[in-house]
Amino acid sequence: xxxxxxxxxxxxxxxxxxxxxxxxxxxxxxxxxxxxxxxxxxxxxxxxxxxxxxxxxxxxxxxxxxxxxxxxxxxxxxxxxxxxxxxxxxxxxxxxxxxxxxxxxxxxxxxxxxxxxxxxxxxxxxxxxxxxxxxxxxxxxxxxxxxxxxxxxxxxxxxxxxxxxxxxxxxxxxxxxxxxxxxxxxxxxxxxxxxxxxxxxxxxxxxxxxxxxxxxxxxxxxxxxxxxxxxxxxxxxxxxxxxxxxxxxxxxxxxxxxxxxxxxxxxxxxxxxxxxxxxxxxxxxxxxxxxxxxxxxxxxxxxxxxxxxxxxxxxxxxxxxxxxxxxxxxxxxxxxxxxxxxxx
Amino acid sequence: xxxxxxxxxxxxxxxxxxxxxxxxxxxxxxxxxxxxxxxxxxxxxxxxxxxxxxxxxxxxxxxxxxxxxxxxxxxxxxxxxxxxxxxxxxxxxxxxxxxxxxxxxxxxxxxxxxxxxxxxxxxxxxxxxxxxxxxxxxxxxxxxxxxxxxxxxxxxxxxxxxxxxxxxxxxxxxxxxxxxxxxxxxxxxxxxxxxxxxxxxxxxxxxxxxxxxxxxxxxxxxxxxxxxxxxxxxxxxxxxxxxxxxxxxxxxxxxxxxxxxxxxxxxxxxxxxxxxxxxxxxxxxxxxxxxxxxxxxxxxxxxxxxxxxxxxxxxxxxxxxxxxxxxxxxx
Numbered sequence: 001x002x003x004x005x006x007x008x009x010x011x012x013x014x015x016x017x018x019x020x021x022x023x024x025x026x027x028x029x030x031x032x033x034x035x036x037x038x039x040x041x042x043x044x045x046x047x048x049x050x051x052x053x054x055x056x057x058x059x060x061x062x063x064x065x066x067x068x069x070x071x072x073x074x075x076x077x078x079x080x081x082x083x084x085x086x087x088x089x090x091x092x093x094x095x096x097x098x099x100x101x102x103x104x105x106x107x108x109x110x111x112x113x114x115x116x117x118x119x120x121x122x123x124x125x126x127x128x129x130x131x132x133x134x135x136x137x138x139x140x141x142x143x144x145x146x147x148x149x150x151x152x153x154x155x156x157x158x159x160x161x162x163x164x165x166x167x168x169x170x171x172x173x174x175x176x177x178x179x180x181x182x183x184x185x186x187x188x189x190x191x192x193x194x195x196x197x198x199x200x201x202x203x204x205x206x207x208x209x210x211x212x213x214x215x216x217x218x219x220x221x222x223x224x225x226x227x228x229x230x231x232x233x234x235x236x237x238x239x240x241x242x243x244x245x246x247x248x249x250x251x252x253x254x255x256x257x258x259x260x261x262x263x264x265x266x267x268x269x270x271x272x273x274x275x276x277x278x279x280x281x282x283x284x285x286x287x288x289x290x291x292x293x294x295x296x297x298x299x300x301x302x303x304x305x306x307x308x309x310x311x312x313x314x315x316x317x318x319x320x321x322x323x324x325x326x327x328x329x330x331x332x333x334x335x336x337x338x339x340x341x342x343x344x
Numbered sequence: 345x346x347x348x349x350x351x352x353x354x355x356x357x358x359x360x361x362x363x364x365x366x367x368x369x370x371x372x373x374x375x376x377x378x379x380x381x382x383x384x385x386x387x388x389x390x391x392x393x394x395x396x397x398x399x400x401x402x403x404x405x406x407x408x409x410x411x412x413x414x415x416x417x418x419x420x421x422x423x424x425x426x427x428x429x430x431x432x433x434x435x436x437x438x439x440x441x442x443x444x445x446x447x448x449x450x451x452x453x454x455x456x457x458x459x460x461x462x463x464x465x466x467x468x469x470x471x472x473x474x475x476x477x478x479x480x481x482x483x484x485x486x487x488x489x490x491x492x493x494x495x496x497x498x499x500x501x502x503x504x505x506x507x508x509x510x511x512x513x514x515x516x517x518x519x520x521x522x523x524x525x526x527x528x529x530x531x532x533x534x535x536x537x538x539x540x541x542x543x544x545x546x547x548x549x550x551x552x553x554x555x556x557x558x559x560x561x562x563x564x565x566x567x568x569x570x571x572x573x574x575x576x577x578x579x580x581x582x583x584x585x586x587x588x589x590x591x592x593x594x595x596x597x598x599x600x601x602x603x604x605x606x607x608x609x610x611x612x613x614x615x616x617x618x619x620x621x622x623x624x625x626x627x628x629x630x631x632x633x634x635x636x637x638x639x640x641x642x643x644x645x646x647x648x649x650x651x652x653x654x655x656x657x658x659x660x661x662x663x664x665x666x667x668x669x670x671x672x673x674x675x
Contacts, residue, residue, distance in 0.1 A: 027355035031362070060485060071375065075366035078376040117376040123600075128380060133657065177382040177409055186407045186432075186636030193410050193428050198578065259414040261427075303623075306377035 028084060029292055035077035036299040036312065043070030074308070077139030081311035086113060088318065089138075108137050112314075119307055129178040135310040136171045139164055139317050155213035160320055162206035163297060167313055169199025170303055190343035200258055203302050207270025210294060215277030218284050226279040234272045238264070258302055274298065377639040383626040384409050384603060386433035386440060386595075387634035393434055393441045398572050398579035403443055405636030406432035411605060413620035413657040418481050419556050423618035429465075429605050433627065434634055440595050441583045442467055444605060451573035452610025453496035456512030461610040462497035464619075465571070465580045469593035469627070471552070473601040481556065481621065488554035490562075492582045494569035496610070499547035538565070547571070548582055550592070564590050586629070595629050 043066075089109035096102045115130035143164035147157055173196040176189030209218075222230070260267065274294065281291030294317035300309040369376055391402045408430050415424035430445040444465050453461045471488045483489035509516055523529040532540035538549060538561045548569025553559040566588055571580035586595040593601065602624040608614040 021351045023351040024355045024358075027352065028358055031355075035366075064486065066372065071373075072366055074372040075369040075374075075376050079362045079365050082376075083362070083566060120376065123378050125383065128378060131378075132380065137657070148534045157629055174380065174382055181383065181385060181407055184407070184635060186405055186634075188408050188410050188430065196412055259412045260417070261414070304380055306375075306380055308377045310380065 009237050025084075025087075025289070028080060028087075031076055032080040032084060032315075033295055035073045035080060035291060036270070036296065038073035039070055039077050041070075042066045043074055063300040078306075078308040078311075081308050081315065082116070086310045086312055088315070089113075092323070102257065108141060110132060112138055116307055116311075118299065125178055125181055129175060129182060131307060131310070132171060132175050136168065136175070136306060137313060139167050142314070142317045142321045142323045145323050152322075153213070155209070156320075159206060159209040160317065162202050162209050166199045166202035166206060166302060167317075169195045169202060173199075192313050197259075197261060200261065200302060204259065204262060204266055204270045207272075207274040211273035211277050214290055215273060215280055215285065215292075218280045218287065219276060220280075221283040222276050222280040223283065226283065227276060230272055230275040230279060233275065234268050237271070289319045289322075293317070296320050346567075366603065379626055381623070381625050382409050382411075383600075383628050384431050384433050384442075385628045385630050386435050386442075387632050388597075389434040389436040389441075389631045389634050391436070393436050393581075393583070395441075395568055395570050395581055395583055398443060398581045399568060399574065402434070403432055405634040406434045406443070407634075408432045408445075409625065409638065411622045411625060413605070413607065413622050415622050416481065416606075416617050416619050419617055421617045423612075423614060424607075424620035425612055425614075427620075429607055429620075429622065431603075431605060431625075435586060435595075435597075435629060438586055440586050440629070441581055441605075443579060443581045444607070445577060445579045445609050447576055448573070448578050448609055448611075449576055450611045451496070451578075453500045453573075455497045455511065456509070459613075461613050461615045462495050462608070463571075463573075463578060463610045464493060464495040464608040464615075465578070466491050466493040466606040467582055468492075468604045468606070470602055471591055471593055473593075473599075482553040482559060483555060485554045485558075487550055488591075490547050491551040491553060491559070492567045492569065492584070493551055494571060494580050494582060496571060496573070496578075498544055498549075498570060499569075529652050550584075552591075562590070562592065564588070564592070569577075588606040595627075597629050597631040600626055602629045 089105070089112070093102060093105045093109055111130065112134040115127055115134050117309055118124070118127040145159050146152060146160050173189075173192050176192055180187065180189055193272045215222075221228075258267065278291055278294045279297070281287040281294060284291075293316045296312045296319070300316065301313035304310050304313060366376075387406070389402055389405065393402050394400050409432075409478055410428055410430050412428055413424070416422055423515045428446065431442065432445075433440065433442045435441065444467070446465075448463055452461060454460050457464050468483075468489050468491045470483070471490050482491075527534040530540070535541065538544075546565065546568045548567045550562040550565050550567040551559055552562050560566075566584055568583045569580060571578055586597075587604045588594070595601065603626075604624045608619045612618075616621075
């Protein structure tokens with residue numbers, strides 16, 4: 001439960017320390033995961049694959065219903081993502097003891113929330129840019145926090161570095177265009193498309209790295225059924241490239257933001273490894289937050305189209321890096337600083 | 345135990361509030377999110393924009409965006425191998441102008457032979473802009489799209505430059521062609537198919553679609569298009585009045601809509617669905633005057649400024665994060 005404790009004030013100016021119970025956090029995160037999956041399935045997949053559905057009245061009604069429920073899921077996921085991001089950044093900020101560290105964290109969190117609110121209200125380029133920059137800094141901060149730790153194996157560092165690197169590549173493409181627009185400079189930012197392509201390569205590599213870091217040690221937990229489901233899904237996607245009505249580009253451009261400039265098998269292999277890791281993490285009761293982080297990143301995609309997708313990336317990287325594992329059961333609450341669990 | 349159940353009650357309450365909020369937003373047809381895609385801004389040009397010169401200097405004042413493309417892989421025939429397209433937009437005297445620019449090693453502007461295919465380009469807008477963006481591949485039945493398509497072969501086939509068999513096969517010898525000028529032997533032309541039109545005045549068509557297989561010529565052909573190929577690069581300008589009568593995309597100063605692009609490379613036998621496509625971007629019609637000056641800084645200086653600025657920000661964030669961690673560890 002979110003509750004203030006003032007017993008451990010180390011500094012005169014220190015805020016009341018907040019904590020959040022794992023039960024509360026798990027339920028809200030599960031709500032976000034369900035809403036995000038519904039959004040991606042109903043809004044970004046079904047209505048778009050709907051171009052293949054025969055144009056009967058019944059099919060049309062079905063697609064409209066899917067679109068409505070998908071919009072509802074989108075709004076639910078968006079609100080939950082905002083709530084969770086605010087909550088976790090607030091808890092992190094109040095639990096950090098050092099003044100400088102707290103200032104850095106508070107500044108990034110504050111900039112993120114203010115720019116998000118202004119971007120939602122005004123939709124102006126400057127606020128969009130400010131939100132993008134704040135989100136980039138937040139993701140970078142979470143990633144670097146993991147890099148700086150000595151108790152983490154190499155493979156999780158590599159996986160998180162690739163995820164963060166890919167996000168930075170996309171953000172460079174996006175933010176450099178916004179910067180040029182704000183400067184009223186009529187030219188193309190340097191290396192924009194090249195960096196975007198490198199980012200896509202990092203995404204593909206991240207699939208393998210994620211498996212190396214968290215999937216390989218627990219792949220047996222995925223079980224035959226889990227692996228069969230993943231292989232079946234990837235096989236359907238792969239085979240669909242050979243059919244007249246393929247969902248490949250829908251899965252690629254619309255859903256994940258990939259341009260598919262590399263050979264298709266590379267993407268399929270990466271996707272299979274990533275999905276096996278997700279399944280294995282959810283089958284491992286100690287890896288719930290890892291599985292959640294991976295799933296949120298998958299839903300967000302490589303080219304986040306909306307503010308909510310950026311928040312999913314912040315949450316996803318936070319869970320992968322172990323930075324958001326600041327939960328504690330209220331019944332046994334100890335006023336420890338951020339508890340950093342190694343993301344093994 | 346009591347605390348655990350109170351946690352559950354609190355989370356249930358939070359989720360219930362979220363669902364109510366989401367339901368209200370959905371019923372109002374609102375999305376609690378702001379688009380983070382890059383924006384093509386069409387500022388007002390003080391100078392006239394010549395349609396017959398896609399390389400005119402006035403375009404230097406339009407801010408470009410570089411858009412990644414991918415092959416169309418949804419319905420047969422699939423394909424497309426174009427990497428990127430650069431787009432600029434301006435408006436002047438009540439008309440919107442969009443220029444597309446992309447690399448193409450060869451100029452393919454004739455379809456006179458069976459194995460000739462033309463270079464082409466298209467821009468696509470939702471007919472009605474709203475929170476729900478249509479599918480970028482030809483729209484949805486309930487959310488149609490307005491497409492402006494330019495073809496190099498239509499440009500060479502416009503006005504007095506219409507290609508005939510003799511233009512393609514100069515040494516062809518025809519003894520007798522008995523059905524010339526008899527409409528029943530030119531069914532496409534006789535039925536008004538705009539693709540077969542010989543009296544075309546514009547190299548760009550105004551089209552409508554509401555999903556695959558529904559592409560049709562609009563009743564009103566009011567889109568102009570002109571392209572020029574030079575040194576391995578196509579530059580194509582589209583233009584149309586900002587506001588027009590009919591069920592077409594409408595534009596007005598201060599408003600935004602969506603725009604997507606497609607490119608065909610004739611040398612690679614690209615036609616129909618074999619094309620490279622982009623996702624929907626945002627198009628903003630700005631009332632500001634296009635200066636394109638960049639505050640007097642040179643292009644290199646601005647580029648350097650952006651790169652260095654981003655590197656500095658990234659570095660500061662990294663240092664701050666590291667500090668955060670180390671201080672926390674020693675606390």
